[in-house]
Amino acid sequence: MIRALHRWPGLLALALITVLTLSGAALSVFPAAERLTAPQAATSLTVGTLAERIQGAYPGVEQIRRAPSGRITAYWFDQGTPGAAVIDPATGQGVASADPNQTQRWLTNLHRSLFLGDGGRIAMAAGAAAMLTLALSGVLLVTRRVGGWRHWFARLRGPLAGRLHVEIARIAVVGLVLSSTTALWMTASTFDLLPGGGVPAMPVEVSGETGFAPGQMLLLVETPVAELRELSFPYPGDATDAFTLKTDGGTGYLDQGTGALLAWTDLTGWERVSETIYMLHTGQGAATLGLVLGLMALGVPAMGVTGVFVWLAGRRGRPRIRGNQPAGRAETILLVGSEGGSTWGFAATLHAALTNAGQRVHAAPMSAFAPERYAAANRIIVLAATYGDGAAPASAKGFLDRLAAADHAPDAPVAVLGFGDRSFPAYCAFANAVAAAAQAKGWPQLMAIDTIDRQSPQDFARWGRALGDAMGVDLDLSHQPVHPATETLTLVSRRDYGAEVQAPTAILRFALPRATLWWRLVGVGFARFDAGDLIGIMPEGSSVPRLYSLASARRDGFVEIVVKKQPGGLCSGQLTALEPGQTVTAFLRRNPGFQPGRGQAPLILIGAGTGIGPLAGFVRGNSRRRPIHLFFGMRHPDSDFLYGEEMPVWQDEGHLAQLVTAVSRGARPHYVQDALRNEAAEVARLIRDGARVMVCGGRDMAAGVADALAEILAPTGLSPAVLKAEGRYVEDVY
Known part of the structure; x- marks a missing residue:
């Protein structure tokens, strides 16, 4: 809503x-321009003195106005001809035209x-x-x-x-x-x-005399020019007319023959509010x-x-859910936590199946969790993906805080279904956190927490049958994952490494797909990407994509990834078998959580094996010469020193400040965490100076790096956990 x-x-x-x-x-x-250019009155100048000076310069003066900027304008008649000018209050003489600015x-x-x-x-x-x-x-x-x-x-x-x-x-x-x-x-x-405001009526009883000088009128002498808004002179020859004075405090009339105050009305509270609003809106x-x-x-x-x-982007990334019922009328509430949009596809399938089973269903993001609105709900189903290292996905921000702040759990029982990839260490960590928080709050369970691995339609159908049993309905969830629009990428070159250490690895460079001007403006697909973003490869014989970190950005003019052939790996086997001229089908997925940012704080990049891919992309794109310190672990420099040819060039060009390598298959096995410990003093200094740490590679390596940094930072009072909370420690692990 x-x-x-x-x-x-x-x-x-x-x-x-x-x-x-x-x-x-x-x-x-x-x-502001008027304030800067208009002659300003001295703080000691009074309205009486100002009126006397202007009347001396322009005997036929009819009105003096002071704008909120301090600009003073006088209007007069000279032998029947009207005149106006911006006045210098020090002399009473006109210094600029009073004509309004046409622009x-x-x-x-x-x-x-x-x-x-x-x-x-x-x-x-x-x-x-x-x-x-x-x-x-x-x-x-x-x-x-x-x-x-x-x-x-x-x-x-x-x-x-x-x-x-x-x-x-x-x-x-x-x-x-x-x-x-x-x-x-x-x-x-x-x-x-x-x-409206209250304006005093013109007095009927006046002295009938004329000629009293404004400079002698007590009220005008006592009123600073800074408080003046407008002073109108009596009509010449009309002894029944009077001076009209408007100030920041109110409006009054003065007898032109005696200078006496005939009537006065203060500004009302309503008028002051109106004037304040006018000032706030116009800046006057x-x-x-x-x-x-x-x-x-x-x-x-x-x-x-x-x-x-x-x-x-929302229309492209989130399927349209037809027949979505208002939250207050729905029997089943679907709450969706999604980062890239794929979980919404499962929600749409579930919504359609429940609707066909006769249910009134409402689907909404987890961030819209509002149990007070679920008046007719018999059950609440949470579909939750996980972002990064166990964090809430974009559409689930604030859900756990709202649940914790609630006086009590909803009466309708809950079922939690997690979505993730078992190859990642934080598999369905956010869904587990939701289930644990629900249990701690005393929220009744409809079903025990379950998970879906790699968007498996089979896992989803199995869970759907269990949900149908719990609800007492037949539920057949036949989900067809909808993948982003794909592009055909043509391999233009490859460099092979790792054969000597039984770890075949290749740097694969693909031609940059063409993109229309509109695609570039809206950032569709490969029209806009950075190193560290993800490329999804659709292997032949499988409907499940494999994700690889990009080692290039759009501005580099090519699409590059680093792939290691995994034993029995369908996608890695096909990729490492590619020859120049052959093609793959791929799509792009943003990975904004693993980007170096735009500041000038030092970067500490830590990677091993194929984890060097996005880190090399960051170094290649470091045209601003940001201090980058790269720690790279390999098996042997003669076999798998990935980007070994480019590293000296990048150092000479100032793209890379320091390169530290660790060799695990030498006479003395040395890992990247050991390299960090050897450079402990420098690493601690850089982090104290605000450095950002980025880790890419296998989960075991990442765990070892976190332990090493914990030791290095202990004397400083910092830790990897503290750096993560500050957004200065990010990981892309597999």
Whole structure:
């Protein structure tokens, strides 16, 4: 519901909101410019003195106005001809034309009404309402994504468009809420939908005398120019007229013959609120705030573009679930925790099967967990993938925190199904954490936790039969995994290693597939990728893809991976048998959690065997000469020193600051964790200085590296766990 409330106003009103914010951002510059260029009055100058100086220069002066920027403008008649000028308060003389800035006037009309009068004002008010809806719903979505208010500025992961969208939003949202709210207030005021202020009536009884000098009037002498808004002079020859003074405190009338105060009305609280809102919206009187709000408004077009990309990616990555019932009416609630979108495919299959069995089913992300809404639920089924080393996937952020904060567990029993790959050490770790938290909360179980290995349709069908037995219905889950759109990659070169140590390994380089301009803009498939992202290879004779880390980025002009032939390995056997000119079918999957980032802090890259692939890609792409220290473990330098030819070149070019190798098949077996211990002092210094550690390779190697770093860092009070919490220790292990 919140996501739909956020999506559709944004998509439908994108053009209108863009015009509104861009014109508003442009207008925010004018108050600051006016403040800088307008002659400012001395703090000791009074209204009486100023009026006397201007009246001396322009005897026919009718009105003096002071803008919130401090600019003073005088209006007069000289022998029947009107005149106006910006006044230097030190002399009372005009120093600049008072004619309005035509660009500012044009932008103001565009911003207020699109040059369409009252109809345009209503349209722009609708745009402001849409922006307010987007801002408030966006706050709820960001809070849900990062796992609560306390994590508002937590590190983000996921596709670039989504991260940019949220990063801009969580900075600009305060300004957008303020600007849209004040815009709606001002529109309501324009159409007289708000109460007016109190203005004193013109006194009937006046002295009937004329000629009292403004510089002698007590109230004008006591009022600083800094408080002036407007001083209107009596109409010449009309003894019944009076001076009208408007200040920050109120409005009053002064007798032109005696200088006495005839009537005074203070500004009401309502008027002060209205004026404050006007100041906040226009920046008049708060130029710095106006510029800040203008800068925040500039984020709206960027959020609009990235929001469209996120929407398009969501439509591609998540299957459409037909017949999704409202949460309050559903008998079965499906909560989905997915990172790349594949778990949503299983949810769609389950949703369809349950619906065909006569159930009312509601599917939603785990991050939308709201047990108070599940009034009719008889069961809750959680489908949870795992991200990285046991972390929550993108659509499950905050689920465990919400469950822990709940007063009690839901009454409807729960079943947890985990999705993962048994070759990874953290197999279904997040699903296990969910099951453990549910048990600790006293949540009744519908079924014991179960798992699906490598998106196995057979495992899913087996679990579905057990679920049907628990529900008392026949449930046949026939799931056909939907893989991303694939490309055909042509091998252009290969380099072979490892035959002497019975570990055949190859660096395979494929030609870069062509990409249309649109694909490049939206980042579809191989149109945009970085070293460390994953490539999915579809081996012949299997519907389950195998994932390999990329050793190249799009800017390198080729697709490169490092593959070791595994005993009995279907995919690795086919890949290592490829010859130049032959092809494979592949797709790209982002891996934003294993990227070096854009800072200049040192990098410590640690890998062994084929784990060198993405690390070599990081070094190759280090055009900014970031300090990189690479620790690489191999069996023997004569057989499997992967990228051995490039390493000296990268060092000479400044892409690689230090290379430390460890040889495990030499006279004295030496592993990469031993190399770390030998460089303990330097490693500890780098980490104290903010270095980021990246580990890639087998799980046993990664465990040994973590133990070695724990020893090295113990005297500093740091540890791998602390570095992981800070986002400075990441792993890509298998």
